Amino acid sequence: MRFLVLAASLLVAAPAAAETIVIHAGRLIADPSRPAAGPSTIIVTDGRITSIAAGLTPPPAGARLIDLSGKTLLPGLIDTHVHLSGEPGSDYRDEAVNSDEFATLIGAKNARITARAGFTTVRDLGSPPLVGFALRRATADGDIPGPRILSSGPAVSIIGGHGDVSGFRPEVVAVLGGDNTCTGPEQCAARVREFSRAGADLIKITATGGVLSQQARGLGQHFTDAEMKAIVDTAHGLGLNVAAHAHSARGIEAAARAGVDSIEHGTFADAKAIQAMKASGSTLVPTLMAFTGIRERLGKGVFTPAVETKVRMTLSEVGKAARAARAAGVPVVFGTDAAVFEHGRNAQEFALLVEQAGMSPAEAIASATTGAARLLDMENEIGRIAPGYSADIIAVGGDPLRDVRALETVDFVMVRGRTVE
Incomplete structure (x- = not known):
């Protein structure tokens, strides 16, 4: 026996x-x-x-x-800025109707589309709570086809700013509002710890206003310098990188001074902002395809008037920051903001990096392979x-x-x- x-x-x-x-x-x-x-x-x-x-x-x-x-x-190509559970042109009111379970199914569909387009690793920078983490596990285990996923979960935001729930009656906001907002350095540090506990691979913050949110107060700095410093120091202490959505020059400069690892979009970066990025070692992820996505939908009744005003502010600036950052020696890495345009079109970013940022084809490919792997701290694994x-x-x-x-x-x-x- x-x-x-x-x-x-x-x-x-x-x-x-x-x-x-x-x-x-x-x-x-x-x-x-x-x-x-x-x-x-x-x-x-x-x-x-x-x-x-x-x-x-x-x-x-x-x-x-x-x-x-x-x-x-x-x-395999690396897209460092996607939203797998999002779709372009969706109505902001959908978040009052669609469930997180439905978002997960949409994410599974888009994960396959993204992989078939040649992108074998992505950073999912903003999804409903636990949705990105579920997709990460399912693709890693081979239960669904898709890329390797690094997920931030929801973005950490200020109350009433980009990334917070807005555009609804107060009682609806009270129901829909999540636990992703914070005020003051202590509470912001606590949010980072909570996201780390939930399983985030990195922290995403909205350092400035955003184009597609319903808040209509422009694209200026949101978090205070002290709040951003608390977020970055706490994240780095936990071994997590920080990606900062940032459009305005002073918001970019403040985020770079705080030590964020990447500036997402960087639309209005000026010489001072770019110098701050270089001094701190921040990387720029210009998401040029995002502007293609919003340009294609401008004036078609997709966006509310508040959003259309912000869209028009950005379109004349597309590519300028990426070209200037590259000239200054700031690393420029591939990321698209897929979901602002249709998933699967990610590779169209390459031609924009060549035409607008002045990269050679080899440099553009490196930005989506070796350069992106370096940003993800995975240069001995992928790229x-x-x-x-x-x-x-x-x-x-x-x-x-x-x-x-x-x-x-x-x-x-x-x-x-x-x-x-």
Whole structure:
């Protein structure tokens, strides 16, 4: 009997046989800062890249072959600013009707669309409580197809500002209002601790007013300097980065002085704001596609008058901050604000980075691979095709180093060694 029990326990404990996948690439851009390689063979075992060899070598016995010998392979792309559970042009009153369960289903749909567009890692910067965390777990476990997700949960906001519930009768606001707002350094630090306890991968704050919220008081600084410093110090003490939604120059400057890790949008950044970003080591995520999304809907009855006024304030400034920040040596990283436009169009940001920010195609690709991985503190895990890295791989036709728009049509996607159909 003892022998049978021991044998049974050994059977249960025995690891599953490692799956080996061999991928033939016609052309390989393993790291956009280096020249592309010719025909190559990539071996993936249990979701990780184990070797890369020149030429198309036959697969070993028992391995599965994926023949992409007519394609260009690149590392999976990283979008550092998305809202998976959001949709473009939705009515702000929907938040009084739609449930968080429905938001999760929308997020699952958009997670697949995003992955199929070539984005194998995203930062979800603002979703209903626990929705982003549920999507993160489901994609990690392989229960639904989608990218690797880092989620902030809801944004930390001031009372009555961008990110807070507004535009409703007071009694409706009282019901819909969440626990994401704070006043004063002590309460703001407490919010960060609460979000950390809930499982946030990072903290998102609304350092200034926002374009699409119903509050109509412009895009100026929201949190005080002391409040932002408390948020950043607390987050960093917990090992969490801070992403700051910021449009106005002085709001950007204050957020950078507080030590935020990234400025999201950065629309009206001037020389002082950019210098503050450089001094603090902040990264700019310009979200140029967001402005495409709002431009396409302007004057069509989608936005309320208060929002339309703010939209018109921003459109003449698109791309200026990204170009100036790049010239000043501030890192500029790929992020789109997907949900302000349709999910799946994320790669259109590449052409905007080239045309408006002055990047070369290689620099634009680096902003969505090695540069984005650095911002996420994951540069030893994602952003390159290299031994030991996660098998996040995409394939496209053509040569994106010559025409970056080739990334707008993706033919093959692998996330964590799993093919996304």
